[in-house]
Amino acid sequence: MKTLFSARTENHDEPDLVEHVQQPGGLVADNISAWFGDHKVLDRVSLSMAAGEVTALIGPSGCGKSTFLRILNRMHEMIPSASLFGEVRLDGDDIYAPSQRITSARRNIGMVFQKANPFPAMSIYDNTISGLKLAGIRATRAEKDLLVEDSLRKASLWDEVKDRLEQPGGGLSGGQQQRLCIARSLAVSPRVLLMDEPCSALDPTSTRRVEETIESLRGQVTVVIVTHNMQQAARVSSQCAFFLAAQNTPGVIVEYGATEAMFAHPQDDRTSDYVNGRFG
Amino acid sequence: MKTLFSARTENHDEPDLVEHVQQPGGLVADNISAWFGDHKVLDRVSLSMAAGEVTALIGPSGCGKSTFLRILNRMHEMIPSASLFGEVRLDGDDIYAPSQRITSARRNIGMVFQKANPFPAMSIYDNTISGLKLAGIRATRAEKDLLVEDSLRKASLWDEVKDRLEQPGGGLSGGQQQRLCIARSLAVSPRVLLMDEPCSALDPTSTRRVEETIESLRGQVTVVIVTHNMQQAARVSSQCAFFLAAQNTPGVIVEYGATEAMFAHPQDDRTSDYVNGRFG
Amino acid sequence: ASYPRISGNGSSWAGAAIDQWRADVAAQGVTIDFTNDGSSAGRKNFAQEISDFAVSEIPYDGDTADPQDTARPSSPYAMLPIVAGGTSFMYNLPVDGSRFEDLKLSQDALAGIFTGGITRWNDPAIAVENPGVNLPDNQITVVVRSDGSGATAQFTLWMKRAFPDKYAALCARAGCDPAHATSYFPYQGLSNFTAQSQSNGVTTYTSGTEYTINYDEYAYPLGLGFPVAKVKNAAGFYTVPTAPAVAVALTQAIINTDASSPNYLSQDLSNVYGYGDPRSYPMSAYSYLLVPAAERGLFDAAKGATLAYYANYSLCEGQQKMGDLGYSPLPMNLVLAALDQVRKIPGVDADTAASMDATTNGALHGGGNPCNNPTFRPGDSPSQNVLVETAPFPDGCDAACQAPWTGIPSGSGPTYETTTDPNAPAAGGAPDAAANGPAAGAANNAAGSCDPNTGICANAGAAAGSGGTVKTVPTVLASSTGWAGPQSLMIIIGLLILTLIVGPPLVNRLLNGRGRRAPGERS
Amino acid sequence: MTEPVTAPVTFDETLHGRRRRSHAAAALDAAPTQVLELPPPPAERPATVLPRLALDENPADPGRVAVGFSRDDVLSVAGAGLAGLSVGLIFTVVLGIIPTGWLLVVSYVWFVALYAVIVFLRNPGPAVVDRFWSIMLWSAGAVVIASLALVIGFTLISGQDVVTQMFAADAGGLIDRLHFFWQDMGTVGPLAGLEQGGIFHALVGTIEQIGIALIITVPLGLTTAVYLGEVGGRLARFVRTIVEAMTALPSVVAGLFIYAAVIIAFTRQFNGFAAALAITVLMLPIMIRSADVVLRLVPGNLREAGLALGAGQWAVVWYVVLPTVRSGLTTAIILGTAHGIGETAPVLLTAGVTSNLNFDPFNGPMTSLPLAALEFVKAPQPEMRARGFATAAFLLVVVLVLFVIARIIGGQEAGTVSAKQRVRLTQRSRGTLARIQANRREHESRGSADDGEGMPPGLEQLFQPETDPPNLPKATNE
């Protein structure tokens, strides 16, 4: 198993964590601004996402939630015109520091997208451990087998697919595909898992299963989830941040804090209006 | 407007409707079974959708709601392997009768899809009246202008787009696109409007707007809406049908009736469990 | 001895002969690659030392050479004749509804046709040679080679020598140098000329298109089963380019015996065209082999041995099958001179040298015919040609013919009833060609009818390669292509049918009001 | 965060809260906060219905409604076809005012016209237009198929003598009969009959030339396509533009280029390698272009998914992008190959022509199949022409076989499986599951000694942090 997780071991050699010593996975966004070309879409957003907890990002459409999320694991750079300012610290290290490898940042901070995107050319088995292959981690057959089972169990998918592990991943239902993507992300043991509206294309049953999966990750992986669904935010998250972009201005965080406080007695009127369904 | 809607008047010459005499648009599905290849997905489903009212179809994923909906306006036939048994009567005429033209069935029974699909190459104006063009209905510029405004107003979109009618429809936000699709369907004055999870890809604001649009159509057009959202079903519909497909069996309607009755005191335990969020 | 592989290219006119020899020596273990891409390409590749040998109808230099040709080898080379043959004139001419197979032409008329002077099939110059034939009043389409070609060079050389005025006139019209033959037929601006690429293109086009005539190697019309024009020689007899006819004619070729000339052994054919022997075919010529006379580039002595072996075989043994292929074997005196040229090839090996010596000895010193040349009878002078001596005389050539020809023939009657044409040279019609008339065996099997308006034949396609005779409908319609009876009739009938078929339901629909549509329709 | 979060909002409450604004709920709660303008509900709201109670549990399978073509459609086409043919016959055969050869054309025109009229009589405008264009589309398809059939038919008929000879009574044993495929023309002269000679030399030439060309083009072409699609940049755009322009490079120009740059300058003789290079120049742009198109179709979200897993660009290309479009890439290669195999002009300029077998691509002329066909056809002898067309037909067969092979190797689109494959995969899945379970048991028996957890050490390290964080929030809404 050494080869398999040697990359992880290396990470422990890194400088001591500042914010969270007990558990790795604390993520801090510090003073983030973001642009697409000359169009500023985020203005000095700071947020600390506690290790092992679930943080929900809510807010109306177009306020920059996805952009913020993609900044957290350097997917923002993929868009040619995109640029940003600020720091994102994972366990104290700025992932944008020149010494940081983009690939290790992304391996440590996994991501699940709105639309499930299993690799069509791979079987369910291969999809699950695709992260190993892609990150160049060697593992024996037995190690892989165990990892596949564990990851699929984590994603509450094992029982549904254990009889068709060699079938292509595209043949699953939408919800199953989404959970396969979660399993795939978990297989590389990320410290943080980002989810951009992971359930918005799913039916309630599948949504429930995904939410259960998120529950079960609590305490092990830091989860940041963007959702449009207030109840979902209430159900799964312990922390919550409300994003808003007024007409023609960049998005900002209006209010953040513990989820129950956000929903029970928000301080800002706009937050209150939003979480009570009066707009957005 | 006379030429434009003369066809509508003609229809009143047709044999008297059995189910609904007051208002056209009564839709009756009678003993519908449906297959994909040899896979049976609906088993002897019968449902009467009252003219001018909103009927919601609810049920867990994969139980055949979409299939049923697509059978109602003969979109089911588009899938090569699909077949069906039963009758669908619009104001008493079986739309599957050999003498019936598929195009007129579909024009009378409009459809709005989960993913908004305006014609991206056409302007908003042209999108709205695209149905006329497709049906080969000639209209003067003035008639068209009136129709565009009417339809967009009915879809609560007029104010948002009246300044950019000549811009491509693809440039609108998701919710606006969805309402544009509703406007487009309304422009050919259908008797029935089918909606397959019209809001599941929309943010709450847009969802609200679409629901308002549905409200405003009440009494004019028969609406059949598939939704995963129990609250939505409760908010918009007056009648409700609960679909269910047990493991490896085709989908059936377990229970149907007035929406308030369905939500308040369902007779079947499964309905009760489903509407109370205990499964599905 | 093991011979390394060599390659050459050039004449397609002589292509079949080269190919036959190549196949023969391959059976003896000698591999020759040959591409018959035309004399001009052959000369060019040989000059650029890309090929080891070339075959060409014309030399690099001299007035018979093509002035457009700028390629010259920079190292020594030798030139030797290897095969003789005749340029034939294949035609596709329907007369009275069937393909005409007995066209006779004078050299004058040929020159007229190919220089654009004669443009119609019923031109008096043609009619006079074909009395009694209902020659159509239609344009002659002359099909010529569009690529650079030795056949063209030989043919234009004939025009330049035999009809300089006509050739000059052609050159004036189409732009060429009247002092030289050319490999590119000058057809620009001649509206009834059509150029096609390669012998194959020319003959395929001719076989598929009526009222056409072309010039090319005799093997092509033979292969397609098409007739060739019988050309009137100076004796007034009509001949086709059979092996004996060519051999007879080429006895009059004047050999360049100046061994120092680059064109040593090239032939001056001026006397051939006007030779009075009744058996001779006037448009006869040689094709030449160009070989290196020194090692160069990739051509070393070992390859020289192969080339010498091949050349020796071609000149002796190889001449046997030439008749069957539509060529004429070389006479012994040319073979001997050619062998001298072969000896210049570097690296001739002992076996080949011995074989060549045996041939020379046999011919000059009575050592038999080890060369097995069909024109040579052991003991004869090398300049004697058995083929010439045994060549049959044309029908209607009496005893007087055996000597230099003197009188008007009598005997076999004309094929066609004579019209009393005062200009006809021979009252009884012309004698037929010597031997195996080209399309004598062509079967009249493919009958079909072609419409004169559209040109569509009922059995279209049967013409190509079938050797059949295509019959045309002999009906003559007066001015049928304008707006006339049939067209009006067509329209009227069309309208009538339309009204009958479509009218009643349309009227019915209109009467019942436009609104009645199928139930359920509500646009 | 010091105490477990108690659910401030539960699913049910939310549902309830929402329902307060809905008219249905409003009616239920008898506390309407919103008054909707609705048709008054029927006096007595019916209770709900359980429709299944009235149905058999196991009914006989009813017949199915026939959808698709109605008899009307079929009869319209048939009737119009018959009428068109009749009119055609009247014009051509009966009246004779149009030559018989035009029968089909005339009938077709009338068929279209009459069909439009028939449809018009019973259908509205758009249907007429639809049917008219349907006929046009069918016609376009038919014309394309017919032209190909004519080309192939002409080729086969022109080369039939070769086939006839193969089946002749006196052709000898099977090996002798098939001499056309294993003999060369080395010892076969122009006068030889069809019982001798073959095209083995050309087949060898084609295989070697296309083989060399593929050895160069496949890696180079695919690398370049990947460069265009995955690396990008201004230079890549320039390369793409040049490559696109080069797809139309006249083949003869490519031949000239190699002739001057390779044969005149270096080899001083015709050879197969030069021909392969000329084919390469022609195949490269075609292959790059079609591969580039295919690569661009890979959804961007797959690349993002790969990158989000921490993969480098190379890993994403190699493990995600290329496998996803494998069948498309195979098609690109085959298209290029099929094109290269049929090239004539550049081979003529560079490989020379020979009748002899030549295995050495670096020395001496080497014929390929299309060139052999052209050379055969150029000859005057009917046997040679027959060989030429037979060669062309054989070339078509070779290409066809290539296509089939490519389809087998390339397989279907990624992610789609045929019914047969599905069965196989199901069996494999069973094997995999058994193996995993075996591994699990073994691991547990080994691992039970220390902690009894069914997880590999690495995973433990990952998912079971050394110290439990205090106050781990618990699920709140159960």
Add this chain to the structure above:
Amino acid sequence: MTAISETADVTTRPDYPEAGADTASPRLIKQVRERADRTFRLVSSTGGVIVLAIMCLVGIFLTVNAVQAIAAVGPVEFLTTQEWSPETNHFGIAAVLTGTVLIALVALVVALPLSLGTSLFITEVARGGFQRTLVSIVDLMAAVPSVVYGLWGLAFLQNNVIGFAKWLSTWFGWIPIFAVDGADPANPLPNNALYGSSTFIAGLVVALMIVPIMTSMMRESFSRAPIGEREGAYALGATRWGMIRSVVLPFGKGGVIGGTMLGLGRALGETIAIYLIISPIFAINFHILQKGSNSVAALIALRYGESNGFTMSALMAAGLALFILTMIVNFTASTIIGRSRSGAESEA
């Protein structure tokens, strides 16, 4: 930096300075690539550069070789002279290039509707096995060697299409391009040679050769028309053709134009088939039904064998002109495709 407050019941509202006071400018982010990625980028761009070098080499080779000939007559004369006689230093590409373009245009006019129809037929009408068969047939058609098309055109098509050419010129001869000089309607005997070897016949054969490549490009783009838009049109009561008009064709426009340009490019460069069919003339002939035409590629194929030195340079100059023409066509095509929707977008 603000951390989430430690008390669960209080939320935080971050303070933002007045809008506009913010002066942060984008941060420069350096991407450190893995070694494998650097190697990958290096190798793949090397591939690209090699291909570019090969392609440029062809262009440079043509240019260098053409200079001598073009310099001898001057570019203006080279472009305007119709004759081709490099031996007498009197040559130009006016006629050959016009002929090339005419043949290509005829081919396009025939091939465009045919391939549009066929590709729509394949994507919209044919289903299942029939559809797959059709795709294979079209692919096979692309693989038929051009020499086979040429021979077919020469020996089969020509004889069978002349009747149509005649009919066209007889009835539509008043349109200049359909006129045939020397046609004699009064003569009852056919003069088919007038109509043979024409731009029209060469164009027809070339059309068949470019149909497959055009069809497959169009089919590709049509088949990607989003299913949602298709269903949207059907749900409005559209007929199949209505759906094609409003969804498939607009979506596939880029593919149609791209395919057409690709076909045009191939038509411009086609060699052997044209070489076998046309009767080359060195005068501009706009009468497409009349015998006599020309094309740059065919001219090169016709003359390369005998050419060397200056005459070869002249051929190279013609090749260069053709090359530049195809470049222009392709640049236009890629610009148009770049602006259109189909293909570019990955509808996931």
